[in-house]
Amino acid sequence: MHSYDEPVYLISIVATILDIHPQTLRQYEREGLVTPSRTQGRMRLYSQRDIDRMKMILRLTRQLGVNLAGVDVVLKLKDSMDGMQKEIDQLRDELSKVNRNGSVQVSKAIVAKNSYDIIIFEE
Numbered sequence: 001m002h003s004y005d006e007p008v009y010l011i012s013i014v015a016t017i018l019d020i021h022p023q024t025l026r027q028y029e030r031e032g033l034v035t036p037s038r039t040q041g042r043m044r045l046y047s048q049r050d051i052d053r054m055k056m057i058l059r060l061t062r063q064l065g066v067n068l069a070g071v072d073v074v075l076k077l078k079d080s081m082d083g084m085q086k087e088i089d090q091l092r093d094e095l096s097k098v099n100r101n102g103s104v105q106v107s108k109a110i111v112a113k114n115s116y117d118i119i120i121f122e123e
Contacts, residue, residue: 007037007045014046018054025054031068033057033075 002008015022028034029044034053036044046054053075060066060074 002048005047005049007047007050009046009048009051011036011044011046014051014054017051018058020058027068028054028057031072033068033071 009017011022011025015025018025025034025036025044025046029036034046034050034057036046036050039045056075056078057071060071061068066074
């Protein structure tokens with residue numbers, strides 16, 4: 001069995017799995033929505049993660065009517081949220097260690113706060 005991130009599927013196989021034309025996969029790559037690995041012979045290889053990402057792209061475009069520019073925004077937001085979730089999980093782990101040990105490492109003692117402004121324009 002292959003790992004989730006291991007690139008093993010050729011473009012023809014992925015196109016068959018997703019029931020789309022291989023040119024659609026090439027377009028997704030040109031748009032920067034998916035980045036398959038390449039062999040030394042420059043053949044595209046897709047991982048299961050890539051396939052799941054393309055399933056999301058297809059769901060957004062076919063079922064929700066989102067164009068590719070909108071899909072790009074949605075995927076970037078999702079990637080950002082996933083990164084934040086990982087950071088939250090790491091902080092929770094550190095917090096549980098602090099609660100067990102009763103102290104905080106010096107390098108972890110400073111907390112930085114970012115602020116974001118939301119501007120709403122009214123007509």
